[in-house]
Amino acid sequence: MRIRPAEPGDAGQLVSLAEQVGREPGDFLLTTDAWRTVGEERRYLRAVRHHPDAAVFVAEVDGVVVGRLSLARDTHGASHHVADLGLMVAASYRRRGIGWALLERAVEWALAAGVRKLELHVFPWNEPALRLYEAFGFAREGLRVGHYARGREDVDAILMAYRVEPPAR
Numbered sequence: 001m002r003i004r005p006a007e008p009g010d011a012g013q014l015v016s017l018a019e020q021v022g023r024e025p026g027d028f029l030l031t032t033d034a035w036r037t038v039g040e041e042r043r044y045l046r047a048v049r050h051h052p053d054a055a056v057f058v059a060e061v062d063g064v065v066v067g068r069l070s071l072a073r074d075t076h077g078a079s080h081h082v083a084d085l086g087l088m089v090a091a092s093y094r095r096r097g098i099g100w101a102l103l104e105r106a107v108e109w110a111l112a113a114g115v116r117k118l119e120l121h122v123f124p125w126n127e128p129a130l131r132l133y134e135a136f137g138f139a140r141e142g143l144r145v146g147h148y149a150r151g152r153e154d155v156d157a158i159l160m161a162y163r164v165e166p167p168a169r
């Protein structure tokens with residue numbers, strides 16, 4: 001397994017990964033409507049490639065993209081030290097340490113970018129993700145009540161954050 005920055009040529013695989021995960025019965029992802037088109041994804045990956053405030057990393061196994069982690073820094077000056085992250089791993093590749101390895105890569109990116117806090121939203125029913133984030137060191141910061149529209153319902157999300165510390169010398 002290899003973790004690397006996403007390239008525009010990954011767009012097709014990344015769209016199909018998101019569509020596969022989005023179709024799972026677990027209702028894990030925030031997006032309920034269609035993911036980006038391949039063209040939109042390619043444009044986004046191209047824009048992000050050299051952008052200082054955003055990044056996409058992929059996990060690749062035998063040339064196949066099986067995981068994705070996206071980061072985007074807050075645009076407001078007062079919270080410019082904070083970046084939001086999103087993560088997904090293909091169902092048949094879970095529980096092999098890929099999510100963990102992508103989070104480690106996110107922390108490396110944050111350290112290099114001067115980001116001091118990583119945050120994310122996770123649905124209260126998403127036990128695998130909650131377990132992963134808590135084991136990694138994310139703390140629950142609060143409950144965002146009715147924060148995400150899913151179909152006709154507004155559902156709650158747990159806000160979690162990780163304090164990025166430079167490695168001890």
Ligand SMILES: CC(C)(COP(=O)(O)OP(=O)(O)OC[C@H]1O[C@@H](n2cnc3c(N)ncnc32)[C@H](O)[C@@H]1OP(=O)(O)O)[C@@H](O)C(=O)NCCC(=O)NCCS
Pocket residue numbers: 021028029087088089090093094095096097098099100101120121122123126127128129131132133135
């Ligand atoms: C959440 C998700 C990213 C985890 O990815 P993963 O590659 O399976 O995670 P890892 O293998 O790195 O797991 C590391 C640790 O997290 C915990 N963990 C992960 N999945 C777990 C599960 N299903 N049940 C219990 N603990 C779990 C365990 O402590 C695990 O260590 P272990 O396998 O040695 O026990 C993956 O399940 C996924 O993509 N789910 C669908 C999309 C999603 O929910 N994204 C997050 C939205 S906020």
